[in-house]
Amino acid sequence: MENKDNSFGQLIDTSKDLDNKITSNIIKSAIQNFNQKIQLVYEKPNRSKIFVNNESLVEVALFLRNTYGLDHVESMSGTDFPAENEIEINYHLGSYINQDLHPYILNLATRVDRENAKSNSLINIFPSVEYFERETYEMLGVYFVGHPRNEPFLLPEDWADLPPLRKDFKLKGR
Amino acid sequence: MSTLDDKINEINRLAIQITKDNDDDRLMNLSIGPQHPGSGHFRIVIKVDGDYIVYADPDIGYVHRGEEKMSEHRNFIQNIPHLERPVIHDSTNIIYSYSLAIEELIGINPPRRGQFVRAIAAELDRLVYTTYWLAIYGIFLGHSTMFMWPTGDRELIIDLLERMTGHRVTHAFSVPGGVRNDIPYNFKEKCLTQINYFEKRLKEYEDIFYNNPLLRQRTEGVGIMNKEDAIKLGVTGSVLRASGVPYDIRKVEPYDVYDEIDFKVQYMKSCDTFARAYVPYLDMKESCHIIRQLLDKMPDEGSVREKIVGNVKAQPGETYRRVESGRGALGYYIISDGSTKPYRLKISTGSFRNILALPFLLVGSKLGDMPAIYWALNYWPIEADR
Amino acid sequence: MLKDLVNPTNVNIYVSKLSDVLIKAVEEPLGYAINWGRIYSLWPVHLETGCCSVEFGAASSPRYDVERFGMLEAFGSLRQCDLIVVLGTVTRKMAPRLRMVYDQMPEPKYVIAMGACAITGGLYLDSYNVLPGADSVVPVDVYVPGCPPRPETLIQGCFLLQEKIKRSKIK
Ligand code: SF4
Numbered sequence: 001m002e003n004k005d006n007s008f009g010q011l012i013d014t015s016k017d018l019d020n021k022i023t024s025n026i027i028k029s030a031i032q033n034f035n036q037k038i039q040l041v042y043e044k045p046n047r048s049k050i051f052v053n054n055e056s057l058v059e060v061a062l063f064l065r066n067t068y069g070l071d072h073v074e075s076m077s078g079t080d081f082p083a084e085n086e087i088e089i090n091y092h093l094g095s096y097i098n099q100d101l102h103p104y105i106l107n108l109a110t111r112v113d114r115e116n117a118k119s120n121s122l123i124n125i126f127p128s129v130e131y132f133e134r135e136t137y138e139m140l141g142v143y144f145v146g147h148p149r150n151e152p153f154l155l156p157e158d159w160a161d162l163p164p165l166r167k168d169f170k171l172k173g174r
Numbered sequence: 175m176s177t178l179d180d181k182i183n184e185i186n187r188l189a190i191q192i193t194k195d196n197d198d199d200r201l202m203n204l205s206i207g208p209q210h211p212g213s214g215h216f217r218i219v220i221k222v223d224g225d226y227i228v229y230a231d232p233d234i235g236y237v238h239r240g241e242e243k244m245s246e247h248r249n250f251i252q253n254i255p256h257l258e259r260p261v262i263h264d265s266t267n268i269i270y271s272y273s274l275a276i277e278e279l280i281g282i283n284p285p286r287r288g289q290f291v292r293a294i295a296a297e298l299d300r301l302v303y304t305t306y307w308l309a310i311y312g313i314f315l316g317h318s319t320m321f322m323w324p325t326g327d328r329e330l331i332i333d334l335l336e337r338m339t340g341h342r343v344t345h346a347f348s349v350p351g352g353v354r355n356d357i358p359y360n361f362k363e364k365c366l367t368q369i370n371y372f373e374k375r376l377k378e379y380e381d382i383f384y385n386n387p388l389l390r391q392r393t394e395g396v397g398i399m400n401k402e403d404a405i406k407l408g409v410t411g412s413v414l415r416a417s418g419v420p421y422d423i424r425k426v427e428p429y430d431v432y433d434e435i436d437f438k439v440q441y442m443k444s445c446d447t448f449a450r451a452y453v454p455y456l457d458m459k460e461s462c463h464i465i466r467q468l469l470d471k472m473p474d475e476g477s478v479r480e481k482i483v484g485n486v487k488a489q490p491g492e493t494y495r496r497v498e499s500g501r502g503a504l505g506y507y508i509i510s511d512g513s514t515k516p517y518r519l520k521i522s523t524g525s526f527r528n529i530l531a532l533p534f535l536l537v538g539s540k541l542g543d544m545p546a547i548y549w550a551l552n553y554w555p556i557e558a559d560r
Numbered sequence: 561m562l563k564d565l566v567n568p569t570n571v572n573i574y575v576s577k578l579s580d581v582l583i584k585a586v587e588e589p590l591g592y593a594i595n596w597g598r599i600y601s602l603w604p605v606h607l608e609t610g611c612c613s614v615e616f617g618a619a620s621s622p623r624y625d626v627e628r629f630g631m632l633e634a635f636g637s638l639r640q641c642d643l644i645v646v647l648g649t650v651t652r653k654m655a656p657r658l659r660m661v662y663d664q665m666p667e668p669k670y671v672i673a674m675g676a677c678a679i680t681g682g683l684y685l686d687s688y689n690v691l692p693g694a695d696s697v698v699p700v701d702v703y704v705p706g707c708p709p710r711p712e713t714l715i716q717g718c719f720l721l722q723e724k725i726k727r728s729k730i731k
Contacts, residue, residue: 011280034411042491046427047493047494049492053473071405071406071408072405072406072407072408073408074408074494074496074503074522075494075503075505075507075520075522076522077507077518077520079509079518079719080518081519090507092494092505092507096405096414096419096421097405102421102426103426103427104426105494107494126406126408127407127408127530128406128407128408128409128527128530129404129408130530131526131527131529131530132526139242153234153235154234154235154559154560155235155653155689156235156652156653156689157240157653160687162245163244164240164688164689165243169243169688171243171244171247171687171688172686172688173685173686173688198577208607208608208654208657208721209605209606209607209657209661210606210640214608214613215608215609215610215613215654235653236609236651236653236654237609237610237611237649237651237654238651238653238689239649239651239684239687239689239690240684240687240688240689240690241687243682243687243688244686244687247686255683256683256684259611259683260611261611261615262611262708263614306614306617309617309621310617322621322622325617325618325620325621325622325623326621326622326623328621329621329623330619332618342615342618342708342710343614343615343708344707344708555608556610556611
């Protein structure tokens with residue numbers, strides 16, 4: 001899959017010297033292990049973003065957790081890109097176990113099709129993702145395979161409109 | 175990784191089963207809230223077997239106001255007032271990380287004095303938030319003195335903030351590029367007197383509340399969440415630190431001037447409800463300490479704000495910035511497409527992450543322990559709903 | 561002369577007139593007494609709907625202490641309450657619950673709408689999940705403006721409500 005992120009993140013060369021060796025090591029080894037399946041989108045001090053195919057999302061997450069101790073999800077969100085007909089899902093992974101990685105946040109991004117939005121749930125790898133995935137389900141309409149409860153959470157029980165964070169959901173007067 | 179995962183599976187299995195059929199005679203269904211003294215904007219469905227809770231399912235979203243969608247239709251400055259509303263009594267902190275994120279996207283740096291003033295406001299707001307939290311905790315446990323004292327002392331700090339920013343709780347003080355205005359004349363002395371008085375009061379709180387045998391009985395050894403579980407559930411802030419993980423964003427990823435400040439990360443290893451109730455108190459003490467240092471190190475002269483135009487354009491890109499708020503890590507994930515408005519804005523709040531721990535703490539404990547466990551999670555419903 | 565006046569039809573009129581006079585004589589002091597009792601024991605429901613609840617909490621703090629003006633602390637049961645303070649935003653999920661709470665309260669009952677959100681939707685006017693004001697759900701007696709209103713404003717709203725109760729007729 002070619003990188004569609006050009007307009008939303010500056011691509012930075014990995015070969016450039018970075019202040020944080022460990023973080024670049026994580027990305028290097030991840031890319032080595034899953035060649036072609038992972039793309040580096042950007043790397044800034046303490047923050048980086050990698051893009052994976054939706055099929056390999058679970059194995060990459062498992063690898064990151066087991067090898068580097070990225071053990072919890074700080075935040076998770078979805079973004080609608082109607083122009084590309086895709087929805088991007090971002091998991092912001094952080095670590096409590098690994099002292100060196102305390103300030104570091106890895107943005108694990110994947111994209112799903114907009115019409116048939118379905119992604120694999122990471123709930124078995126990160127239990128902390130449970131409510132975030134439920135929220136993403138109702139706000140963007142992404143169905144999480146493997147998540148036990150794809151139900152309304154924040155919205156009213158009888159919500160029958162489009163998922164509100166999709167770009168074609170219009171606010172009144174805007 | 176057995177017990178926690180088992181518990182998760184069990185809870186989810188029950189959730190599915192309960193929505194399917196609802197006629198188990200042995201168990202009793204209770205729906206607590208949203209009208210309930212203390213519960214606030216929050217409902218929880220629990221099943222009790224005798225006195226023990228076997229199933230708990232928080233039902234949040236009573237104050238879901240769609241902040242994330244609204245912010246896509248306002249420009250970066252216009253977003254400030256409504257983004258601070260989720261926690262109006264901790265408003266500087268929730269705007270702090272927003273300001274940091276926007277500063278990164280626009281590419282400006284606030285002047286040094288502005289950074290100090292912002293940090294002082296943030297610490298004062300942390301005190302305001304935590305005293306309110308403590309007051310409500312007193313109500314939850316039927317300790318009305320603990321409602322009266324903190325709410326009374328809180329007003330003194332609110333007075334300080336009002337002098338500084340112009341409003342009691344919703345300050346909109348921190349803006350991208352610094353703070354809105356300079357501190358008033360004579361603020362330093364006033365602040366120091368107030369903080370000295372407040373520290374004295376904190377000692378009295380400890381005597382009347384935390385050393386109270388009734389409180390100890392109700393909280394000690396109740397609702398244990400050990401270190402591994404806390405890490406797995408990804409809780410944050412005081413809840414995490416009460417489980418023995420010394421993780422504070424001010425320390426691990428210092429923003430603005432926090433790397434020049436000398437303070438300890440307060441944490442406890444007892445992992446129970448008492449620890450969760452006590453760590454915010456220790457944080458308050460530390461905050462007083464921090465404010466003193468900030469006042470001391472603040473440069474006397476200089477501007478406090480890097481002016482930006484109202485309709486400022488951000489560079490295309492994305493950022494994730496976080497601060498330590500009263501309830502834990504508070505992060506903003508902002509994607510910008512180069513226009514004057516954010517393309518997508520996501521708020522990751524401490525309350526939303528901490529409430530995940532509630533079912534795991536409640537299942538297996540007694541119904542009477544519920545209020546103590548629930549409010550010790552340092553949870554503010556509106557912030558979780560956004 | 562007297563005989564003319566006292567005939568069966570007229571007696572009926574006189575009796576009803578007499579009762580009118582009696583009611584007039586008694587109603588006013590009685591109503592005054594009952595209203596006097598009501599205005600100094602306003603007991604609000606503890607139903608938080610938005611972030612104004614922080615200032616509501618501050619209003620019962622020692623500095624403002626609404627209790628001295630006759631508005632009690634909000635920790636009673638729903639069935640004893642006669643006042644509901646809508647504390648801010650009414651969302652779509654909360655609206656049915658707000659109505660349910662209102663319907664369960666005994667008569668007489670009063671509603672204060674606190675905060676810009678409860679009056680018009682306030683800051684969240686264009687949000688998809690917020691109702692434009694609480695008066696589409698419950699009848700509102702007093703509006704307290706502000707975002708959030710200061711505790712003093714809430715106290716003034718409380719005075720206005722007391723004024724309103726004082727002038728209202730008992731049923
Ligand atoms: S009026 Fe302001 S403070 Fe009150 S609920 Fe609305 S936004 Fe919150």
